[in-house]
Amino acid sequence: MGKRDALIAKYAEALQGKCGITPDMALLEKVTIGCGPAIYDPDAEIVAATQKSEIDQIRRNFLIRKLGLPDGPDLEDAIDAAIETYGRSEPRKYRAVIYYMLVRHFRRESLYL
Template identity: 70%
Template sequence: MGKRDDLIAKYAEDLKAKCGMTPDMDLLTKVTIGCGPAIYDADAETVSASDSSELETVKNNFLVKKLGLADGPALMEAIDAVVETYGRSERNKYRAVFYYLLVKHFGKEAVYA
């Protein structure tokens, strides 16, 4: 197994243990690949839920640009719901897991088909 496969396994475990859900491995793999080299960078592989500018970046670059959603208050509400699902006290919120949860939230799996 390569480094990316190891990371995908780690993300799947996070979804099971911290979010209480069984991941769609095909979708999780595609979302992880979509994150690009960020998953290999210690700082970029996680989302800082306490940093409003980072959450704004997730909204603009992922939800609006990647998923093609219209900007509005529902986007930040969804990000907040994902933070809640992942666990507010959880320090390491992996970007791939965070994005996976947002894709599921908005039912945008077709973007990765």
């Protein structure tokens, strides 16, 4: 098993164990690959959910640029809902897991499959 495969398995476990979501493994793999080298950096792999700048970066770089969504308050609401689903008290919120939940929330799976 390669390093990326091990990370995908870890993200799938987080989705099931922490979020109660059974992941679509093909979609999770594509979303993880889409995160690029960030998944291999221990700091970049984790979303700092309490930092406004991090939330703004997810909104701007992922939701608007990558998913092509129009800016609006519903974007931050969706990020907040994903963080809530993950568990606010969970200290390690993996970027790929948050992104996966956002892709599913906005029904943008077609961009990855």
